[in-house]
Amino acid sequence: MTTPGARRWTPLAVVGLLAAGGLAGLLVAGGGAVAVHQTNKTEFCTSCHVYDQFAANFRQSTHGTNPVGVRADCVDCHVPDNNLVNMLWTKARSGAQAYWAYYIEGIDTPEEFAEVRPELQEEVHAWFKSHDSQTCRSCHSVEAMQLDQQPPAARASHQSLSAGSGMTCVDCHVGVPHGRASDG
Numbered sequence: 001m002t003t004p005g006a007r008r009w010t011p012l013a014v015v016g017l018l019a020a021g022g023l024a025g026l027l028v029a030g031g032g033a034v035a036v037h038q039t040n041k042t043e044f045c046t047s048c049h050v051y052d053q054f055a056a057n058f059r060q061s062t063h064g065t066n067p068v069g070v071r072a073d074c075v076d077c078h079v080p081d082n083n084l085v086n087m088l089w090t091k092a093r094s095g096a097q098a099y100w101a102y103y104i105e106g107i108d109t110p111e112e113f114a115e116v117r118p119e120l121q122e123e124v125h126a127w128f129k130s131h132d133s134q135t136c137r138s139c140h141s142v143e144a145m146q147l148d149q150q151p152p153a154a155r156a157s158h159q160s161l162s163a164g165s166g167m168t169c170v171d172c173h174v175g176v177p178h179g180r181a182s183d184g
Helices: 011-039 049-060 074-078 084-104 110-130 152-162
Strands: none
Touching (some): 011 084
């Protein structure tokens, strides 16, 4: 029994509603994909002028320029790509923190940024430690290293990484590729 005045959905209305929903879903997914792609670029990450020194250090490092022509972008090191949710969460959290620091706290000069840089470097170092330098290891595999061609200390450290020593890349490679906070 139908209620007086109630309308029934016609097949055409159902198809139209599904098509509109599908189109809306495609637009959201497409817009999201474009946003992720645009925010994956180093140019986006370094667009705030307080990051000028980071950008310069990066360009001069082996991550920014090297004989084999492989270049890492900021997201290759600072955003895990092991799953979509983790990647999006990290990008959103990092973006919100940068926005807050830049626009709310007013850290908008290189000098002001230099004051908070040691604390920020500690936070990033702790993040790399807690993630076992996963983003480093996505490019730098101990198994692929030519350990016999490394200096003895480097060889021993890299071998201990494979042996489950609890050490991770940033224990030795602090400040790569931006330089240590104490370096200015």
